[in-house]
Amino acid sequence: QVQVVESGGGLVQAGDSLGLSCAASGRTFSSCAMGWFRQAPGKEREFVAARRWSTSTSSYADSVKGRFTISGDNSQNTVYLQMKRLKPEDTAVYYCAASRICYTGGYYRPNMYDYWGQGTQVTVSS
Numbered sequence: 001q002v003q004v005v006e007s008g009g010g011l012v013q014a015g016d017s018l019g020l021s022c023a024a025s026g027r028t029f030s031s032c033a034m035g036w037f038r039q040a041p042g043k044e045r046e047f048v049a050a051r052r053w054s055t056s057t058s059s060y061a062d063s064v065k066g067r068f069t070i071s072g073d074n075s076q077n078t079v080y081l082q083m084k085r086l087k088p089e090d091t092a093v094y095y096c097a098a099s100r101i102c103y104t105g106g107y108y109r110p111n112m113y114d115y116w117g118q119g120t121q122v123t124v125s126s
Contacts, residue, residue, distance in 0.1 A: 002026035002115045006096045009120030017084045018122060022096030024077040024115060032102035034072060034079040037110060038092035038122075045095070050107040051079055059106050064090075086124045093119040 008020040024031060035050035049060045053074040060068060064083075072079035079096060097113035107113070 002029045002098070004096055004098055004115045004117035006094065006117040006120040009094060009122045011123045011125065012086055014086060014088055014124055014126050016086050016124075017082070018086060019083065020081040020094055020096075020120060020122075022079045022081075022117060024096075024098040029077065029098075029100075031074075031077055031098040031100060033099045033107045034077070035097050035099070035107050035113065036070065036079070036081045037095045037097060038090075039095070039119075040092040043092075045110055047108045047110075048094070049081060052107065054102065059108070083122075086122075088124045088126045090122060091124050092122060094122050095119045 004024045006022045012018050033052045036048040037045050038048050039045040047061050049070040051058050051070045051072050058070050067085045069082040096117040098115045099113045
């Protein structure tokens with residue numbers, strides 16, 4: 001059984017920085033990519049960022065590009081999300097996810113991921 005656990009959420013002010021961490025664990029588990037999604041109240045879950053291990057490449061939603069950075073360690077199945085210049089519209093529950101399948105395209109859709117964490121709340125006050 002694979003477990004995905006996020007940490008690092010909290011309450012910050014607009015313009016502040018915050019980092020999230022995520023670890024996926026399970027016997028013999030290995031991932032092709034890990035990513036972050038977020039869901040605000042009354043909205044659908046949306047893609048934030050993803051890290052593909054085989055090419056060491058990252059992808060971002062336009063809304064966070066230039067402010068958020070995803071990084072991680074493939075051997076440890078860990079991924080981090082460094083968030084800078086936070087805005088009130090970044091307020092959401094942030095979810096970490098891991099994908100066992102190595103797609104050729106980007107990991108933008110939730111259905112491309114097999115395992116999900118419980119989520120961590122990020123609140124940005126104005």
